[in-house]
Amino acid sequence: MDINALKDFHLIASCGGIGAASRASGKPKATLSRRLAELEEAVGVRLIERGGHRLHVTEAGERLLLRTAGPIQEIDEAALSARENAAKPAGWLRVTAPLLFSQLALGRLLAEFRLRYPDIRVETLSENRLADLVDEQFDVAIRINPPVNSALVGRCFARDRLVLVAVPALERPIGSAESPPAIPAVVMSTFSEGETWRVLKGQRCFAPQPVMRLSSLLTVRDAVMAGAGAAMLPQSIVSRQLETGELVSWGEADTLTELWVLHTSRRLQSPKVKVFVKFICEHYSAGWFFT
Known part of the structure; x- marks a missing residue:
């Protein structure tokens, strides 16, 4: 043929x-x-x-x-x-990334990347939907817990923990697996009724009763800091508040959130994609997003 x-x-x-x-x-x-x-x-x-x-x-x-x-x-x-192959990395690099990662880290990350590779210019799209890299002509996608997809390959560059947090003034009940106590909760709009929040390797369980449904994790954090209720949040966005005592931890969840950098080719990467993947993995060499 x-x-x-x-x-x-x-x-x-x-x-x-x-x-x-x-x-x-x-x-x-x-x-x-x-x-x-x-x-x-x-x-x-x-x-x-x-x-x-x-x-x-x-x-x-x-x-x-x-x-x-x-x-x-x-x-x-x-x-x-x-x-x-013989050329140095150059040209436009188009990146799609989730909103929270963009708000917390992407601007500083890309500024540092550009200092190292000044011939690469960067364009980003920050939103939570899964963009099609081929149809929408993106070079790289940063995704959280990506589903298995034979068309995309890449590397996990960082991990984040989920922590159940509240203000110190909110009384913490004794949570048991047999009879999880109800707690006022600030949740994301994707929250499913009947969910149970398990922390400390399942030794403590709570039954969240939503008092607010919000569409942004940063908005959830701010509502919790104002005393609206407890919430299960990534450690990366509450680490400072836990250090200062503005929030207290009721325990960490067992599951980890993984951040991946993905591209389309199984075997080949353009020079600009190759150096970006290497850069972001080296930047988070400790393996954690919140360090």
């Missing part, structure tokens, strides 16, 4: 026709038409139905597109890597 014919088939399908593909790529329509015919001959099935103002990809064509999109991307990345 000719790789150029396969790549031109992807081009024609994405553009919706040979004419549009020709205008987008600058390739002659005759060349694109010939390569499409050669590919159909090679696989033995019709891949695109011709007729009307727009071509229609057949079911067999859709299957071929789906199965070959990844390998073609790998080939393109290999060629790009070969060209960039």
